[in-house]
Amino acid sequence: xxxxxxxxxxxxxxxxxxxxxxxxxxxxxxxxxxxxxxxxxxxxxxxxxxxxxxxxxxxxxxxxxxxxxxxxxxxxxxxxxxxxxxxxxxxxxxxxxxxxxxxxxxxxxxxxxxxxxxxxxxxxxxxxxxxxxxxxxxxxxxxxxxxxxxxxxxxxxxxxxxxxxxxxxxxxxxxxxxxxxxxxxxxxxxxxxxxxxxxxxxxxxxxxxxxxxxxxxxxxxxxxxxxxxxxxxxxxxxxxxxxxxxxxxxxxxxxxxxxxxxxxxxxxxxxxxxxxxxxxxxxxxxxxxxxxxxxxxxxxxxxxxxxxxxxxxxxxxxxxxxxxxxxxxxxxxxxxxxxxxxxxxxxxxxxxxxxxxxxxxxxxxxxxxxxxxxxxxxxxxxxxxxxxxxxxxxxxxxxxxxxxxxxxxxxxxxxxxxxxxxxxxxxxxxxxxxxxxxxxxxxxxxxxxxxxxxxxxxxxxxxxxxxxxxxxxxxxxxxxxxxxxxxxxxxxxxxxxxxxxx
Ligand code: ADQ
Numbered sequence: 001x002x003x004x005x006x007x008x009x010x011x012x013x014x015x016x017x018x019x020x021x022x023x024x025x026x027x028x029x030x031x032x033x034x035x036x037x038x039x040x041x042x043x044x045x046x047x048x049x050x051x052x053x054x055x056x057x058x059x060x061x062x063x064x065x066x067x068x069x070x071x072x073x074x075x076x077x078x079x080x081x082x083x084x085x086x087x088x089x090x091x092x093x094x095x096x097x098x099x100x101x102x103x104x105x106x107x108x109x110x111x112x113x114x115x116x117x118x119x120x121x122x123x124x125x126x127x128x129x130x131x132x133x134x135x136x137x138x139x140x141x142x143x144x145x146x147x148x149x150x151x152x153x154x155x156x157x158x159x160x161x162x163x164x165x166x167x168x169x170x171x172x173x174x175x176x177x178x179x180x181x182x183x184x185x186x187x188x189x190x191x192x193x194x195x196x197x198x199x200x201x202x203x204x205x206x207x208x209x210x211x212x213x214x215x216x217x218x219x220x221x222x223x224x225x226x227x228x229x230x231x232x233x234x235x236x237x238x239x240x241x242x243x244x245x246x247x248x249x250x251x252x253x254x255x256x257x258x259x260x261x262x263x264x265x266x267x268x269x270x271x272x273x274x275x276x277x278x279x280x281x282x283x284x285x286x287x288x289x290x291x292x293x294x295x296x297x298x299x300x301x302x303x304x305x306x307x308x309x310x311x312x313x314x315x316x317x318x319x320x321x322x323x324x325x326x327x328x329x330x331x332x333x334x335x336x337x338x339x340x341x342x343x344x345x346x347x348x349x350x351x352x353x354x355x356x357x358x359x360x361x362x363x364x365x366x367x368x369x370x371x372x373x374x375x376x377x378x379x380x381x382x383x384x385x386x387x388x389x390x391x392x393x394x395x396x397x398x399x400x401x402x403x404x405x406x407x408x409x410x411x412x413x414x415x416x417x418x419x420x421x422x423x424x425x426x427x428x429x430x431x432x433x434x435x436x437x438x439x440x441x442x443x444x445x446x447x448x449x450x451x452x453x454x455x456x457x458x459x460x461x462x463x464x465x466x467x468x469x470x471x472x473x474x475x476x477x478x479x480x481x482x483x484x485x486x487x488x489x490x491x492x493x494x495x496x497x498x499x500x501x502x
Pocket of ligand 1: 025028031065162163194232272305306307319347348349350371372373374375376379481
């Protein structure tokens with residue numbers, strides 16, 4: 001397995017004791033690190049360093065206890081600006097989240113994006129052996145599949161798009177829409193979170209490229225090749241979250257948190273500090289709730305945990321200031337001695353700390369203005385073992401298509417957000433239990449193992465149909481379904497051959 005993504009699972013830092021790796025926070029890393037830790041392989045990614053002092057390392061990670069290999073891509077400050085800050089995060093990110101007014105289209109940024117995609121592809125080509133599975137991730141690297149395909153026509157390339165894929169009328173605004181679609185179609189298999197993103201993608205390749213598509217089967221025929229498309233929402237590591245939630249020390253921390261907050265109810269928000277997550281609008285909804293429900297003043301606390309993200313981009317710095325100002329304003333307006341309505345925390349937490357917050361919260365507010373999926377919602381459900389707690393979920397998060405028993409809300413409608421908070425706080429115990437049990441069954445049946453196995457098994461079975469020998473003939477002749485086990489065996493053998501297992 002060669003995994004390719006913009007961010008590595010570790011940020012590498014030179015220290016007096018040598019190179020140190022600090023684990024990164026985010027949906028993609030949460031989803032993929034368990035795969036690499038379990039089966040080994042090579043992860044080609046940017047380790048967060050810029051190129052003055054180093055050309056990049058090839059190192060076993062976690063450093064000191066290696067489970068897989070990190071092939072570090074180093075970027076120059078100009079590349080970080082043009083590829084990452086500009087084209088990826090000031091064009092593709094806002095465009096795909098329907099924030100057209102936030103897009104800044106500049107030809108020079110596109111040129112750098114292209115060059116960096118070529119750099120990633122070159123590293124992959126240096127690592128690839130015949131028969132490798134090359135799995136590329138996300139919008140930063142949309143051109144990589146075609147760049148690899150050009151050099152290695154027989155390569156097996158999978159791609160997963162982690163953010164929304166917008167309606168074609170929005171996507172066609174992108175001056176390089178054609179090139180991005182062609183880049184993606186270099187893959188054999190492309191996954192999106194939900195069916196609507198698959199349909200939007202099929203509409204786009206049909207209308208922008210003129211490719212022939214079969215919507216029912218999820219197939220694109222393009223330039224003599226066949227590309228398969230499928231909806232596969234990422235899951236969370238249910239077992240890990242529920243085990244942490246059972247730990248007495250974590251339960252104690254949750255009780256301590258509640259005692260410190262000192263109110264009857266606790267509301268929680270956990271997000272990267274990104275404008276798509278709707279943190280400002282949520283604060284406004286909370287303010288409206290306090291205004292229209294004075295009987296709750298002093299009886300509840302809203303805890304907002306925000307993890308720093310893209311802090312090199314001025315818009316994100318502005319957002320931080322705006323959020324902090326709003327928190328100050330609400331606390332100034334409603335707070336009184338002994339009661340702070342909003343507790344705001346701007347930092348990354350350890351997983352056990354995060355679970356303690358999930359356990360302490362009566363109500364989790366996940367109200368992005370647009371979100372590819374949203375793992376926080378699933379993590380909350382995985383941690384609530386007592387079948388209590390209420391999930392308020394934006395209709396514009398992909399996960400709302402799966403977690404239909406949440407209280408679904410339009411995050412732009414502040415009155416509705418305020419009403420939902422009230423409904424959640426006053427929900428009868430048996431209704432909470434019924435809803436949470438149903439949410440749990442959705443989260444357990446499609447956990448991270450389901451996602452990884454299904455993605456890889458579907459991909460391998462499509463490849464096998466085309467005659468690629470990735471499974472032992474015995475298994476294929478026996479007509480057994482292709483399972484994750486076949487993949488693990490296959491990968492293990494390859495990884496051993498390359499001598500990368502510790
Ligand atoms: P993100 O936009 O990063 O992911 P999300 O899916 O919510 O969004 O994942 C965030 C992850 O970061 C979660 O695992 C959460 O636990 C963690 N996290 C958040 N705040 C934290 C904090 N303060 N401390 C520690 N950890 C924190 C992108 C897409 C999503 C998609 C994922 C996966 O934007 O829509 O769900 O990829 O495909």
